[in-house]
Amino acid sequence: MENIIKDIDILPAEEAQACEFKTTEEENTGKQKKLYIESYGCQMNFSDSEIVASIMKKNGFDTTSNFEQADVIFLNTCSIREKAELTVRKRLTQFNTIKKARPDLTIGVLGCMAERLKDKLLEEEKLVDVVVGPDAYRDLPNLVKVAEEGDKGVNTFLSREETYADISPVRLNTNGVSAFISIMRGCDNMCSFCVVPFTRGRERSRDPHSIVKEAQELFDKGYKEVTLLGQNVDSYKWSPEENNKARLNKQEEDVSEVINFANLLEMVAKVAPQLRVRFSTSHPKDITDEVLYTMKKYDNICKYIHLPVQSGNSRILDLMNRTYDREWYLERVAKIREILGQECGISSDMIAGFCSETEEEHQETLSLMDIVKYDFSYMFFYSERPGTLAAKKYEDDIPLETKKRRLQEIIAKQTQHSLERNKLDLGQTQEVLVEGTSKRSEEQLKGRNSANKVVIFPKGNHKKGDYVRVKIVDCTAATLFGEVLS
Numbered sequence: 001m002e003n004i005i006k007d008i009d010i011l012p013a014e015e016a017q018a019c020e021f022k023t024t025e026e027e028n029t030g031k032q033k034k035l036y037i038e039s040y041g042c043q044m045n046f047s048d049s050e051i052v053a054s055i056m057k058k059n060g061f062d063t064t065s066n067f068e069q070a071d072v073i074f075l076n077t078c079s080i081r082e083k084a085e086l087t088v089r090k091r092l093t094q095f096n097t098i099k100k101a102r103p104d105l106t107i108g109v110l111g112c113m114a115e116r117l118k119d120k121l122l123e124e125e126k127l128v129d130v131v132v133g134p135d136a137y138r139d140l141p142n143l144v145k146v147a148e149e150g151d152k153g154v155n156t157f158l159s160r161e162e163t164y165a166d167i168s169p170v171r172l173n174t175n176g177v178s179a180f181i182s183i184m185r186g187c188d189n190m191c192s193f194c195v196v197p198f199t200r201g202r203e204r205s206r207d208p209h210s211i212v213k214e215a216q217e218l219f220d221k222g223y224k225e226v227t228l229l230g231q232n233v234d235s236y237k238w239s240p241e242e243n244n245k246a247r248l249n250k251q252e253e254d255v256s257e258v259i260n261f262a263n264l265l266e267m268v269a270k271v272a273p274q275l276r277v278r279f280s281t282s283h284p285k286d287i288t289d290e291v292l293y294t295m296k297k298y299d300n301i302c303k304y305i306h307l308p309v310q311s312g313n314s315r316i317l318d319l320m321n322r323t324y325d326r327e328w329y330l331e332r333v334a335k336i337r338e339i340l341g342q343e344c345g346i347s348s349d350m351i352a353g354f355c356s357e358t359e360e361e362h363q364e365t366l367s368l369m370d371i372v373k374y375d376f377s378y379m380f381f382y383s384e385r386p387g388t389l390a391a392k393k394y395e396d397d398i399p400l401e402t403k404k405r406r407l408q409e410i411i412a413k414q415t416q417h418s419l420e421r422n423k424l425d426l427g428q429t430q431e432v433l434v435e436g437t438s439k440r441s442e443e444q445l446k447g448r449n450s451a452n453k454v455v456i457f458p459k460g461n462h463k464k465g466d467y468v469r470v471k472i473v474d475c476t477a478a479t480l481f482g483e484v485l486s
C-alpha cells in the first residue's frame with residue numbers, strides 16, 4: 001500500500017519515502033475559505049484526503065495548492081515508520097513561521113499520527129489546533145469552527161461502522177484517468193511490527209453497491225482505471241446482516257448472499273470492459289484461487305498482484321505474526337503462475353532486520369526473492385513502533401548498520417530482478433493505458449501495462465486516457481520503452 005513512484009529510477013526506499021507527499025490543487029468555485037491538504041503515507045491516506053476535501057467543500061472551502069493562501073492547513077499523516085513521523089514533525093516546524101504571522105490560521109493533524117498520539121500531539125506541537133483520527137472526518141467542519149473560536153479540537157474516536165460510503169470523494173491529484181476507491185477500512189491482522197490496527201481500528205467492509213456506483217460514476221466521467229483499496233482486500237466481506245445493519249440507502253435491494261472479494265471484483269469488472277480494475281493489498285494468507293480465476297476471466301482486471309512477503313524465513317514470519325510461512329507463500333506464488341502465467345506482475349514489501357533476524361534468515365529473504373523474481377518491491381528496514389506487539393515482546397536488537405546493509409542487499413537484488421523481469425517483455429505487444437506525458441519529454445507518453453509497469457513511447461496521435469497497443473523495444477529496471485503499433 002505504499003505510495004508508488006515508478007517512472008523514476010528505483011530510489012533507495014528511505015529516500016523515496018522522504019520525498020513523497022501530495023497536496024491539494026487549486027480550485028475556485030467562489031467559496032469563502034481556502035483549504036490546503038498535504039498527504040503522507042499510503043494510497044488509503046490519499047484516498048481519505050479526497051473524502052476530507054469533499055466534506056470541507058460542503059462547508060464553505062475551496063482547495064488550494066499554496067499553503068500560504070490557506071485559511072486551514074491539514075497534514076494527513078502516516079505513522080508506519082519513525083521516519084514518516086519525523087518528516088511530519090519537521091514540516092510542522094516549517095509552518096510555525098506562517099502561523100506566527102497569521103494566528104487566525106488553523107492547522108490540523110489528521111490520519112494515523114493523529115490517531116496514535118491523540119491529544120498528546122497538542123502538547124508536543126503547540127501550533128496544532130485540531131487533531132482528527134481517520135474515522136472522525138465528518139466532525140472536521142465542527143472542529144475547525146472550534147479552532148476558529150480559539151479552542152483546540154480533538155476527535156480520535158475509532159468506529160466499527162464508518163466507511164464514508166455515502167461521501168463522493170473530490171478527486172485530488174488525479175490524472176483524470178485512474179482513481180482510487182476505498183473498499184474497506186481498518187485491519188484486524190495484528191502483524192507484530194505494524195501500527196495500522198491501532199491507527200485505523202477494526203476492519204470493516206464498505207457496501208458493495210456504493211463501490212459499484214462509485215466505479216460507474218468515475219467511468220461516466222471519463223476515468224479508465226480504478227484501484228480498489230484496503231489493507232487486506234482478500235478479507236473483504238459483506239454479509240446480509242451487515243447490509244441490514246448499515247444499509248445507507250433503504251431503497252436498495254437487500255443483499256441475500258455474502259459477497260466476498262472475488263464477487264466484488266467481478267461486480268466492478270462488469271461496470272465496463274473499458275474500465276481497468278486494480279486492487280491492493282493482497283494478504284498471502286487470504287488470497288484465494290477464486291480471486292485468481294476471477295482475474296483470469298476478465299480482461300479488464302489487471303494482471304498484477306501486490307503480495308507483500310515481509311521476510312523469506314518462517315521463524316521471522318511467525319514472530320511477525322503474518323500467519324503464513326515460506327512454503328505457504330511460495331505455494332501461493334506458484335498458484336498465481338499456474339493460473340495467470342508469467343505475465344502477471346507480482347510485487348512485494350520487505351522488512352530487513354526485524355527483531356532477532358540472523359544472517360542466515362536474512363539470506364532466506366534473498367533466496368525467496370530469487371525464486372519469486374518480483375517485478376518490484378517496496379523495501380524498508382525495521383522501525384520499532386511504540387505500542388505494537390513487537391515493541392512489547394521483542395528486542396529491537398539488530399544494529400542500524402546491519403539493518404541498512406541487509407536492506408541494501410535486498411534493494412540490489414530487487415533491481416537486478418526488476419531488470420530481468422522487464423527484459424522478458426522485450427519484443428512483446430502490450431496494451432498500455434496512457435496516463436499523461438512523460439516527465440522527460442513532452443513528445444513521449446507515459447502509461448501502464450496490465451502488470452502495472454510504466455511504459456514510455458512516442459506520442460504520435462495518442463493522448464491521455466487512450467488504450468494503445470505498444471511493442472516493447474527497450475527497458476531499464478524501472479521502465480519499459482515502446483513503439484506504437486495502433
Ligand code: SAH
Binds near residue numbers: 081
Ligand atoms: N496491509 C499491508 C501493509 C501496509 S503497511 C500488508 O499487510 O501487506 C506497508 C508496508 O510497510 C508493510 O508491508 C511493511 O513492509 C512496511 N512496514 C510496516 N510496519 C513497518 C515497520 N514497523 N518497520 C518497517 N516497515 C514497516
Ligand code: SF4
Binds near residue numbers: 190
Ligand atoms: Fe499492518 Fe499486517 Fe494489517 Fe498489513 S495486514 S496493515 S502489515 S497489521
Ligand code: F3S
Binds near residue numbers: 040078079195
Ligand atoms: Fe497508511 Fe501510514 Fe496509516 S501506511 S494506514 S498512512 S500508518
